[in-house]
Amino acid sequence: MENSPEKTIIPIPAALLTAAGIAAVCGGCRAAPPGSAALCKVLDMRHLLATLAGKTVREVAKLRGGGSALPGLVAEKIDPGFLPRVLGNLPRGVVVISGTNGKTTTTKMVVELLQGQGLKVFTNRTGSNFTRGVVAAALGESNLAGRLDADIAVLELDEAHAVHFVKLVPPRYCLLLNVMRDQLDRFGEIETTAGFLRRIAEATTGSIVLNREDPRIAALATAARAGTEVKYFGLSAQLRPMFPSDDDLRSNAAVVGGPVPENHAVEREADVVLTTCEGSAAGFRLDGRQIEAELRLTGIYNVYNAAAALALARTVLGPDADEDALLQSLEAVTPAFGRGESLTVNGQPLDLVLVKNPAGFRLALRSFPAAGYRTMIAINDNYADGRDMSWLWDVDFDSLRETGVDEVSGVRANDMALRLFYDDVPVGRVDTDLDASLERFIAAAPGTPKRIYCTYTAMLALRRELGKLTNVEVIA
């Protein structure tokens, strides 16, 4: 989800330059004694200017179809205090959602659950989960005075950027989902990533909600400040084996001497437990009571995110929660773009499943049985996907052996095909040209539903192509 606003060249309108100029002059007044009326005025002015300048760039960027984070950059540069001020006064505070997998889907669910309870929710829906993206989204939804009309902010944040963000805006709540090997070429080591999440937990003032089943996440309970409440969401013992923690990733099915002992989660009382998941039917245990839901989400990994979202929503709402309405909202939630969403192409279902790391890919393969589907895999290695292909070797592709993979595509199509060969999975066609692969894939076997596993930039490219054929919300 990388945006490179620095590289985008956009002519800056004269009005904006003037605004920035005044802001620079205002910066010189900082020597005024703290608390003085003069300083307040300067800060107000600065906030106003940052809002105005950011909004202007936002409009220009929109006209040019440019990146979503540039306006944020401009506002941030003029007024580094923009974000704390615009988010600092929300009556219900700020929620930060982070972790390796499931951020986007979970954030979408939390937003819809809270909206279902009548709350006005601000969120960073543009898919830019860096601080500047949040500023950009805030600019879009604030009035000219730079105020947000919202009760609460629910923000999806990339792990590394979240650390920067929580320094500016300490969240009232955080929801930490999991930590899996991903983007090691960016972060170096998984313990580094876990360290980022710890900083989020440490900065949280009200409640932290943790995944009980991920040992590195559950361990973050010790990071809670005095007075900050810790809550968990979890899985029933029955479902737990479906979710390997990062330490269980390596295949050990074929090893002499049997499997390695499971890395059992410490038994902690969870506020929400996912107990069953059969197709679209899911069972949750809330406070020891069992409830059943018929979801529009499929795939156990999406459904487990629903447990996370429920736990967070219940924490935010407290005893005021209207449980029937919560359940109703939950049943209405549809997957976020590319996260197991179902499109209709030529009258046939086409599922797009984003895969970006071994745990996510494994879980996706377990969540969506291959039988009855034709399968395509598209692997790119652009910066946002991660350049290192090693991760493909940490995924088991056995479940595709029966049906095979009809099209293998993307920049690294040959790496993927080689990987499938080593798992004895038959491969139809290998082609690095995404558009050509997609065209063949859609045209072939018109009566059969189809599924595409794709990395992030491959998904964006595929959605652009699919947008020509069907109604697809194009994110770019």
Add this chain to the structure above:
Amino acid sequence: MDTTNPQAGDAPVIDLLQLYPRDMNIYGDWGNVLTLRKRLQLRGFEVRLHEYNPGDEFPDQVDLIVGGGGQDSGQNKIQTDLLALGGRLKELAGDGVPMLVICGLYQLYGNFFKTHTGDIIKGIGLLNVDTVAGPSRLIGNTVVESSEFGTVIGYENHSGQTFLKEGVQPLGTVTKGEGNNGQDGTEGARYRNVVASYLHGSLLPKNPAVADFLIRGAVLRRYGSFEDTPLEIPYETEARLTAAARPR
């Protein structure tokens, strides 16, 4: 996944040991095991996989050893056990057992790793190499020219800088990327039938010459002869060419 192959029972067996797979398997190290196993099976061998984790009993029969990279936490977990096992591993290496060690275990096969704070983490000294923590991580697609294996292609991601000492040859010379230390142009280390490298990607699937070198050594040592049947693996060459051409 099945440990047996169709010839199981009467096929010659190769015992392949994964060293510390629980704690030292950072990125794609399973790919190396998979490649060795497949290439052995295609040549009619039955492959018995063994896992060795701290505290396990080391098997009597070991023909081939594969070890991977680890996080700092993983390295701490295996440290004591590895030092205790060092003598045995040196003996096996001296006896010509082929071994592939990547990244973290490459470092710990050496004399020491000196951390940023100046602490010395002792290695087993199987390879005469020293590693010191570097100022930044060396990350990206890497291409190496090797006199033994031709062009070797992989992906490096390490902060340790390794320097080769007497008696150890490099795996090759980097033509793209940083290699052992970003200074002397070397990548990896070679000693008897031991291949050490910073490259994953995974290394062996895209570098069959290295995989077959390890296999040949293992089979020769156990059975005295090796019929070097060339294997045609689809997409292998194309995957190599793509990887070599991608940006750092």
